[in-house]
Amino acid sequence: MVNLTINNKKIVVNEGTTILEAAKLINVTIPTLCHLEGVHELGSCRICVVEVEGEKNLPASCMTKVREGMIVHTDSPRVRKARKVLYELLLSDHPKECLNCNRNQNCELQKLGEKINVEEHRFDGEMSLCENDYSNPSIVRDTSKCILCRRCVTICNEIQGVGILNPQYRGFYTVISPGEDLMLGNVACTYCGQCTTVCPVDALKERSSIDDVLNALFDPKKTVIVQSAPAIRAALGEEFGYEPGTLVTGQMVSALRELGFDYVFDTNFTADLTIIEEGTELLHRLISAVRDSDSSIKLPMITSCSPGWIKFIEHYYPDLTDHLSSCKSPHMMLGALCKSYFAKKVGINSKDIFVVSVMPCTAKKYEITRPEMINDNLPNVDAVLTTRELAKMIKSAGIDFKNIRTDTFDSPLGLSTGAADIFGNTGGVMEAAIRTVYELVTGREPEFDKLHVEPLMGLDRIKRADLTIKNVKKEWSFLENVTLKVAVTSGLQGAAVLLDEIKSGLSPYHFIEVMGCPGGCISGGGQPRMTDNNVRLKRIEALYREDENKELRKSHTNPDITKLYEDFLGEPLGHISHEYLHTIYTKRDMYIKK
Numbered sequence: 001m002v003n004l005t006i007n008n009k010k011i012v013v014n015e016g017t018t019i020l021e022a023a024k025l026i027n028v029t030i031p032t033l034c035h036l037e038g039v040h041e042l043g044s045c046r047i048c049v050v051e052v053e054g055e056k057n058l059p060a061s062c063m064t065k066v067r068e069g070m071i072v073h074t075d076s077p078r079v080r081k082a083r084k085v086l087y088e089l090l091l092s093d094h095p096k097e098c099l100n101c102n103r104n105q106n107c108e109l110q111k112l113g114e115k116i117n118v119e120e121h122r123f124d125g126e127m128s129l130c131e132n133d134y135s136n137p138s139i140v141r142d143t144s145k146c147i148l149c150r151r152c153v154t155i156c157n158e159i160q161g162v163g164i165l166n167p168q169y170r171g172f173y174t175v176i177s178p179g180e181d182l183m184l185g186n187v188a189c190t191y192c193g194q195c196t197t198v199c200p201v202d203a204l205k206e207r208s209s210i211d212d213v214l215n216a217l218f219d220p221k222k223t224v225i226v227q228s229a230p231a232i233r234a235a236l237g238e239e240f241g242y243e244p245g246t247l248v249t250g251q252m253v254s255a256l257r258e259l260g261f262d263y264v265f266d267t268n269f270t271a272d273l274t275i276i277e278e279g280t281e282l283l284h285r286l287i288s289a290v291r292d293s294d295s296s297i298k299l300p301m302i303t304s305c306s307p308g309w310i311k312f313i314e315h316y317y318p319d320l321t322d323h324l325s326s327c328k329s330p331h332m333m334l335g336a337l338c339k340s341y342f343a344k345k346v347g348i349n350s351k352d353i354f355v356v357s358v359m360p361c362t363a364k365k366y367e368i369t370r371p372e373m374i375n376d377n378l379p380n381v382d383a384v385l386t387t388r389e390l391a392k393m394i395k396s397a398g399i400d401f402k403n404i405r406t407d408t409f410d411s412p413l414g415l416s417t418g419a420a421d422i423f424g425n426t427g428g429v430m431e432a433a434i435r436t437v438y439e440l441v442t443g444r445e446p447e448f449d450k451l452h453v454e455p456l457m458g459l460d461r462i463k464r465a466d467l468t469i470k471n472v473k474k475e476w477s478f479l480e481n482v483t484l485k486v487a488v489t490s491g492l493q494g495a496a497v498l499l500d501e502i503k504s505g506l507s508p509y510h511f512i513e514v515m516g517c518p519g520g521c522i523s524g525g526g527q528p529r530m531t532d533n534n535v536r537l538k539r540i541e542a543l544y545r546e547d548e549n550k551e552l553r554k555s556h557t558n559p560d561i562t563k564l565y566e567d568f569l570g571e572p573l574g575h576i577s578h579e580y581l582h583t584i585y586t587k588r589d590m591y592i593k594k
Contacts, residue, residue, distance in 0.1 A: 004070040019050055019061035019072055030074050031083065031115050033090075033108060034149035035062045036198060037532060039159065044150055046086050047112065051076045058082055083116050090147055092123035094201075101145075101202050106529075108200035109147060128172065135185030138207055138365040139193060139525075143175050146203040152176060152195035159518060161493030162312070164189050176203075188315035188590045190492065192308035192516045193362030193525015206362045206526055209383045210393060216354040216382070217260045224354045225338050226261040227331060227413075228252060230268050231360040231424030231521035232387050234542035238528040239391035240401045245538030247546055250406025255394050256358075257407060266409040267357070268416030270330040270337070271423040271432070273564070274305060275555035277581055278327045279437045280572035282511055291478040298322045300487075300502065300509040303429050305329040307367035308516030308525075310585065312492050317499045318587035323512075326582040328380075330423070331357040331364065332373050334413060335380035336580040341568045342413060355381045358390050360424070360524030363516065372583045386526025415560040418547030425540040426490035426520035427456035427463060430513040434467065434486070435554045441469060441476045451553055452544070459519055459533055459540075461494040462487060490515040 001012050006023055013022045018041075023030050034045040043060035050061045053071040058079065061072075073079065090109070098104050130144035148167070153176060156165040164178050164187045178187045196204045216222050237248040256264045282301050289297040304310060304325040313321055328336070335357065339350040357364060361384075367373065368381045385393070394401055408414070419435055422428030431453045438446045445451065446467070455465040467484045487509050489495055495514045501507040517524045522539035530536075552558060569577050 002066045002068050002070075004066050004068070004072065006072045007074055013066055015066075017066050019052075019059070019064050019066060019070075020048055022066050023061065023072075023074060028074055030061050031112060032062060033112055033147070033200060034151060036151060036154075040149075040151045040154040040198070042150055042154070044148065045090070047083055047116075049079060049082055049086075050074045051079050080116070084118055087113060087116060087118050088121050088123050091118075091121045092125060093128050094147065095144055096121070102205055102208075103202040107202065126172075128175070131175070131177070133177075133183045133185075134207070135183035136189065136191060136207075136366065137369050138191035138362045139184055139189070139196060140205050140207050141177070141184060142203050142205075143177070144203075145201050146176055147201055148174060148176065149200060150176065151198040151200065152204055155194045155198050159493065160190075160192060160194055160491060161496055162188070162190055162192075165195060182591070186591060188311075188588070190308040190311045190315075190516060191363040191366045191525075192492070194517060196362060196525050197523070197527065197529050206386050206389065207365060208389060209365065209385055210389055212383045213356050213385060213393070216356070219354075221352060222354045223262050223348050223352055224260070224356065225263045225265060225342075226256050226356045226358060227265045227267045227334050228256070228358040229331060229360055229424065229521060230271065230421050230543060230546075231524060231527065231539070232358050232390070233546070234424065234522060234539040235360065235527050236387055236391060238530075239388065240394075242402075243538070244530070244535040245542040247542050248401075249546070250408070251401055251404050253409055254404045254407040255399050255401055258399050258404070259393060259397055261356070263410045264407075265334060265338070265413040266416055266420075267331045267334055268420035268423070269413045269558075269560065270333040271420035272416055272555035272558045272561050273333055273581070274327055274330050274423075274429075275419060275432050275436050276561060276572050277577060278303070278325050279433050279440070279555075281325055281327070282433070282437060283440070284573065286479065286510065290482060300507060300512045301325055302512045303514055304583075305423070305429065306361075306363070306514060306516040306521075308361065308363035309492065309495060309514045311363065311366070311588075312495060312516065313499065314586055314588040315590060316496070317503070320499055320502055321585040321587065323502065324585060326578075326584070328373070328581055328583045329364075329367065330420075331359060332367065332380045332583075333581050335368075335373075335382075336375050337413060337564075337568075339378050339380070340375065340580055341564065345412070350376060350378055354383070357381050357384045358387070359384050360387055360521045360527045361517070362386060362525035364526075372586075375580055387524075387528060388526055391528075412560050412563070415558060417555055417558050418550040418553035419555045421543050421546040421550070424521045424543050426459070426515050427453070427488045427513065428520065428543070429515075430456055430465075430486055430488050430511065432555060433511070436556045438467070438469070439554065440556065441472050441479055443473055444471075445554075450548060456486070456488050459490075459536060461491060461518075462489045462497060464488075484511070485509045486511045486513075488513045490520050491518040492516060
């Protein structure tokens with residue numbers, strides 16, 4: 001233990017604690033900018049400097065470890081002056097067009113200026129070169145607003161393990177970008193958008209689809225259908241002042257109606273459908289591999305609902321794409337059904353339907369541009385809004401979200417089970433699949449507490465579970481006493497670990513779930529910005545509550561899914577299902593020609 005004094009308060013902390021961490025223990029807040037606890041601790045901005053008696057320079061509190069007898073002042077005149085100068089120097093190379101900025105009133109740099117009481121900027125001079133990168137459909141990069149905090153570098157390299165963002169050049173000419181002056185659209189970016197969630201300013205953001213959606217809403221010839229992913233209902237409320245983890249499903253549906261959407265469907269419906277198709281696909285692979293001893297069958301099978309993850313494997317492990325399930329992601333399935341099954345059911349010309357997906361994910365914006373996501377010469381989905389974009393639309397329309405009535409999704413593509421809700425968090429797809437596959441094979445529910453597969457819950461990078469199948473139905477006798485081995489990972493660095501095991505021939509698994517973002521869709525690149533696991537866990541707990549409060553909790557018990565097969569699809573993995581619900585993948589190079 002170490003004894004020190006902070007602002008005349010004596011404190012005892014563990015050895016290895018930083019001054020910033022020690023100050024928090026006595027409720028002293030030291031301003032920070034580049035710091036992200038447990039993620040990015042580089043001290044590059046120096047805003048968190050403090051004065052330590054006996055030291056000549058002002059050390060960065062986020063990087064400096066406490067020492068015995070240390071006396072620290074976090075708000076002395078010298079510290080105040082230094083912070084203001086540091087802030088003004090940052091501001092000297094930053095656009096002063098806050099009113100026109102996408103992050104106005106939601107900008108960490110702006111809030112910091114208010115916190116440290118900066119009312120003027122005294123330094124003007126040469127500005128860094130501005131480069132706007134619109135080379136891809138998901139993420140926009142504006143180097144004129146970059147403050148070189150390097151948060152995006154850390155998240156891309158150390159958390160996601162992709163590594164396409166790094167400092168280029170030196171000194172005043174430093175820029176954060178891909179190498180060789182390439183754009184994001186010319187390198188193996190997965191468009192996961194994690195960089196946009198940690199950027200403190202507006203240098204990295206999602207490419208807006210708001211105008212496209214508004215144009216469709218105002219077009220009297222268009223029937224505009226909207227769907228929302230499970231993770232949205234557990235996070236949208238944060239944009240309106242609710243505590244993280246507050247479920248706002250009913251308010252969200254009502255707000256979407258007030259915005260003018262003709263039909264409000266639930267992506268959860270096709271999450272249930274995904275489990276039927278994907279579960280059937282897994283059983284078919286097990287039949288061939290276990291019963292028929294067919295060594296050509298690719299196991300483990302890997303989930304395919306995360307487009308950032310799909311782009312990662314296509315770039316970095318193209319020879320392993322045969323392990324992917326052929327299922328489209330749930331929102332693409334629903335889009336395809338809207339323009340086929342639903343259009344015929346209600347007598348609308350498919351060409352007049354405009355499908356909008358509200359997603360937690362920036363990579364979904366890229367996904368809808370893939371040439372594989374077209375049926376009957378029409379794109380499955382026409383536009384993707386992130387959670388943040390939907391919040392902006394609600395606010396700009398003058399909708400009082402906190403006092404709005406609650407409403408329910410439309411039929412027939414709006415009913416879902418609790419298994420679909422947990423698609424939004426890491427481990428949820430696997431748990432939902434186990435609930436259905438286990439019951440189909442044995443005739444009974446898995447013997448888990450509240451149907452939850454506990455080893456697959458939580459935020460560990462890689463989670464594993466073994467499930468021994470016993471007392472199976474007669475037709476599945478070849479699976480008797482087979483131990484089904486599964487693994488779950490969220491974040492692309494964990495995916496690389498599991499793929500390397502497959503590549504080396506050492507993977508013991510039958511089924512693997514991969515989500516592109518840490519924690520799953522609840523912390524997707526388009527969600528309300530947050531920086532810690534506490535918020536992630538609250539969002540996850542909300543989805544588990546939504547699941548547990550539903551009468552139907554297994555995908556195969558959804559009566560509207562049953563009717564969809566009776567009226568349109570025929571059977572899982574049948575001809576029509578393959579046409580509208582399944583896809584193929586592309587082996588991609590690491591670099592794309594300009």
